[in-house]
Amino acid sequence: MAPFAGPLHFRMGLSEGAAGFGKLPRFASSLPQARMLPNPDPEPAPLPQPAPAPPRGLIRLPGHRPTPPGLEWTLWKRLPAILFLGTALPALLGLWWWWMTPDPPSADQQRELLWRVYSLIGLVVFHWTLVLTVAIGCIVVMIMKGPGFVADAYPPPGRE
Numbered sequence: 001m002a003p004f005a006g007p008l009h010f011r012m013g014l015s016e017g018a019a020g021f022g023k024l025p026r027f028a029s030s031l032p033q034a035r036m037l038p039n040p041d042p043e044p045a046p047l048p049q050p051a052p053a054p055p056r057g058l059i060r061l062p063g064h065r066p067t068p069p070g071l072e073w074t075l076w077k078r079l080p081a082i083l084f085l086g087t088a089l090p091a092l093l094g095l096w097w098w099w100m101t102p103d104p105p106s107a108d109q110q111r112e113l114l115w116r117v118y119s120l121i122g123l124v125v126f127h128w129t130l131v132l133t134v135a136i137g138c139i140v141v142m143i144m145k146g147p148g149f150v151a152d153a154y155p156p157p158g159r160e
Contacts, residue, residue, distance in 0.1 A: 061148035061150050064148035066145060067145040069142075070141075070145075072141040073138075076142070079135055086128075087127065090123050091124070094116070097117070
């Protein structure tokens with residue numbers, strides 16, 4: 001039987017047939033007890049500590065005041081409701097149109113209904129893109145109104 005490579009080395013007092021897929025005793029109390037032996041492996045050597053990393057991220061510009069929040073936060077907070085209403089209202093209108101068609105619709109009524117449903121799907125997708133565009137704009141404005149950061153000092157070309 002292969003030894004267990006953990007902190008403690010266990011050896012079961014079972015034969016290969018009993019430890020494998022052979023017949024096990026009927027009651028758990030008749031199983032042989034495990035004997036615990038000390039770990040034959042010595043303690044591992046401590047790992048060397050890495051050198052401290054340079055500061056990550058951006059360094060804030062001293063003395064810069066962030067701009068107070070404005071319209072972007074108002075829009076940002078209303079975007080979930082705008083997204084929900086802009087999706088739910090056309091969906092409800094489409095379901096109402098579907099429900100109001102006669103039971104066996106004629107070919108013209110079915111064509112008209114499908115044209116309306118596809119138009120509403122296009123309207124919903126257009127609304128989602130508008131909401132996504134406004135959300136990206138809000139995020140850009142929030143980042144730009146935030147604190148100033150020190151940029152890397154690159155000399156302009158031609159200056160030495």
